Amino acid sequence: MPVANFLLIACVMRNGKISPKSALLFLGLLAAFFLSLSIGSAPVPVLAGLFDWLTGQPGINALVMGEIRLPRTLLAICVGAALGLSGAALQGLLRNPLADPSLTGASQGAALGAATVFYFALLPGLGVFAPLMAGLVGAGLALLLVLWLAGSGRPALLLLAGLAVASLSGAALAAVLNFAPNPFAMQELVFWLLGSVSERGMAHLAFLLPALIIGGALVWRQRPLLAALSLGEQVAASLGLNVRRGGRIIVLGAAILVGSAVATAGNIGFVGLIAPHLARPLAQNRPDRLLWPAAAIGATLVLLADIIVRLMPPGREIRLGVLTALIGAPLFIRIIWKERKAWF
Amino acid sequence: MVLIEARDLALPNRLAGISLTLRAGEMLGVIGPNGAGKSSLLQSLAGLLPHDGEIRLAGIPLPTLASHDRARKIGYLPQFCDSAWELAVEEIVALGRLPWRDCNEAVIWKAMRETGIEALAKKQVNRLSGGEQARVWLARVLAGAPNLILADEPAASLDLYYQAKIMDTLRKHANGTNGVILAIHDLALAARYCDRFCLLKQGNIHAFGTPEVVLAEAVLSDAFGVPIHVDLNHSPPIILPA
Numbered sequence: 001m002p003v004a005n006f007l008l009i010a011c012v013m014r015n016g017k018i019s020p021k022s023a024l025l026f027l028g029l030l031a032a033f034f035l036s037l038s039i040g041s042a043p044v045p046v047l048a049g050l051f052d053w054l055t056g057q058p059g060i061n062a063l064v065m066g067e068i069r070l071p072r073t074l075l076a077i078c079v080g081a082a083l084g085l086s087g088a089a090l091q092g093l094l095r096n097p098l099a100d101p102s103l104t105g106a107s108q109g110a111a112l113g114a115a116t117v118f119y120f121a122l123l124p125g126l127g128v129f130a131p132l133m134a135g136l137v138g139a140g141l142a143l144l145l146v147l148w149l150a151g152s153g154r155p156a157l158l159l160l161a162g163l164a165v166a167s168l169s170g171a172a173l174a175a176v177l178n179f180a181p182n183p184f185a186m187q188e189l190v191f192w193l194l195g196s197v198s199e200r201g202m203a204h205l206a207f208l209l210p211a212l213i214i215g216g217a218l219v220w221r222q223r224p225l226l227a228a229l230s231l232g233e234q235v236a237a238s239l240g241l242n243v244r245r246g247g248r249i250i251v252l253g254a255a256i257l258v259g260s261a262v263a264t265a266g267n268i269g270f271v272g273l274i275a276p277h278l279a280r281p282l283a284q285n286r287p288d289r290l291l292w293p294a295a296a297i298g299a300t301l302v303l304l305a306d307i308i309v310r311l312m313p314p315g316r317e318i319r320l321g322v323l324t325a326l327i328g329a330p331l332f333i334r335i336i337w338k339e340r341k342a343w344f
Numbered sequence: 345m346v347l348i349e350a351r352d353l354a355l356p357n358r359l360a361g362i363s364l365t366l367r368a369g370e371m372l373g374v375i376g377p378n379g380a381g382k383s384s385l386l387q388s389l390a391g392l393l394p395h396d397g398e399i400r401l402a403g404i405p406l407p408t409l410a411s412h413d414r415a416r417k418i419g420y421l422p423q424f425c426d427s428a429w430e431l432a433v434e435e436i437v438a439l440g441r442l443p444w445r446d447c448n449e450a451v452i453w454k455a456m457r458e459t460g461i462e463a464l465a466k467k468q469v470n471r472l473s474g475g476e477q478a479r480v481w482l483a484r485v486l487a488g489a490p491n492l493i494l495a496d497e498p499a500a501s502l503d504l505y506y507q508a509k510i511m512d513t514l515r516k517h518a519n520g521t522n523g524v525i526l527a528i529h530d531l532a533l534a535a536r537y538c539d540r541f542c543l544l545k546q547g548n549i550h551a552f553g554t555p556e557v558v559l560a561e562a563v564l565s566d567a568f569g570v571p572i573h574v575d576l577n578h579s580p581p582i583i584l585p586a
Binding site for chain 1: 387390392410411412413414415416418419420422425426427428429430431432435436439440442443445484488
């Protein structure tokens with residue numbers, strides 16, 4: 001589990017010190033990781049299965065672990081980390097705890113791109129990568145439109161432009177669904193959009209992991225700007241930081257993170273909003289220190305939600321995105337309530 | 345030694361032909377009616393607004409300086425400050441070290457000592473009074489150890505105790521190789537602390553120089569459009585609408 005290990009090292013070690021809260025956070029992620037590997041329709045010993053798979057031994061244990069549970073678990077971690085990280089970055093950039101990754105329009109753009117390819121069976125040569133690439137391109141195009149519309153890196157304008165592009169992408173997605181060539185394709189598309197990490201393999205992970213690293217690195221390098229933006233754009237500029245350029249890099253990084261996550265797993269709502277909120281006390285409210293704790297909490301949330309999905313009785317499966325939205329929306333309301341109390 | 349020099353500084357519809365100098369050890373008060381261009385002048389001098397004309401910092405053209413170099417030399421204190429997040433006072437002050445890419449505890453605590461906020465270090469800034477917050481924002485600027493501080497209305501809406509505290513701290517900073525330029529509305533307070541004045545009116549320099557030249561009754565009355573009574577010999581100086 002290279003991602004979780006990386007997250008563990010990045011967050012737990014700060015200035016050579018291990019914060020107990022951060023250590024607890026990552027122990028939670030580790031526990032969720034092993035819990036996720038141990039849950040399934042067939043009883044499979046986790047460590048033995050992992051060992052068999054890693055050493056290339058044939059058998060049902062290695063097959064279940066390597067082909068089903070491990071990809072699903074790692075994908076849930078990567079998707080959650082990408083959403084948590086992008087949420088933390090965008091909230092820092094926009095100086096707003098209610099900012100959500102979908103506000104860049106990247107989420108809807110990715111959904112539109114993936115859905116279009118999925119639906120019209122475009123780019124057949126790319127196989128399983130076709131909707132993924134299309135999702136990333138969709139997120140990129142949505143982002144370009146947002147940046148063009150905003151005309152600058154100014155957060156307030158970016159927020160408005162993001163909302164406008166999100167609406168536009170949503171309308172285009174509705175049009176794609178409306179003109180579905182057959183009802184089965186439409187149903188499949190709708191289910192895909194509801195979000196899931198099941199029935200995906202290492203190929204999806206091979207797509208998502210580099211996106212997570214690139215997007216994460218872009219955002220990570222802008223930590224000084226995120227810290228300075230706590231005091232506003234003017235102060236950040238006076239501290240020698242390029243607000244416009246840095247803001248664009250953060251939006252680009254967030255779009256890569258969100259775009260790849262949505263293209264891989266559909267819409268997993270509210271994780272990008274809630275994970276930074278839960279991580280904030282661990283980072284002394286510093287937006288620059290929030291990134292990796294938010295990624296770790298996002299990863300744990302999506303993993304736990306996926307475990308709940310799998311523990312549901314067989315029959316009509318609840319989709320992961322639906323579950324995160326059902327849990328996340330009340331938390332969102334709680335944040336608004338708290339903000340309201342702070343104002344009055 | 346000239347710390348900063350502006351020549352023919354202009355901003356469309358805001359400033360026109362502004363030329364001024366600030367010497368080391370000096371405190372320059374930028375005064376004038378509302379909308380005269382005081383904040384725009386400070387922002388231009390801080391390198392935050394694109395402008396026409398030339399600004400030199402210790403002889404070096406401002407645009408040729410790397411942004412972090414500029415930020416190490418010029419500390420800018422805006423008129424309105426707030427923190428988007430519930431940060432502790434010491435975290436806010438530490439942000440002043442961003443241009444230096446370090447977290448120099450000694451300098452940070454020195455800045456907090458100079459502004460008298462050591463006891464507030466662990467408190468969240470949003471929960472402090474306006475006067476305490478004003479000192480925190482100033483400490484953030486001091487933590488960057490800049491040669492030049494550009495402060496926009498640092499004492500506005502503060503009570504007399506905090507006005508004196510903030511102005512004393514700025515005056516203390518404007519010594520040796522350092523200097524301060526501040527935009528200020530309270531002319532009597534300015535007269536007590538500033539060495540020279542730049543009086544702006546409608547984006548132009550109406551008067552520039554020593555208190556005796558700029559804070560003359562006729563000059564101020566003309567700039568502000570009301571008769572003004574001035575007594576600079578009184579301690580502290582008196583400047584009031586007549």
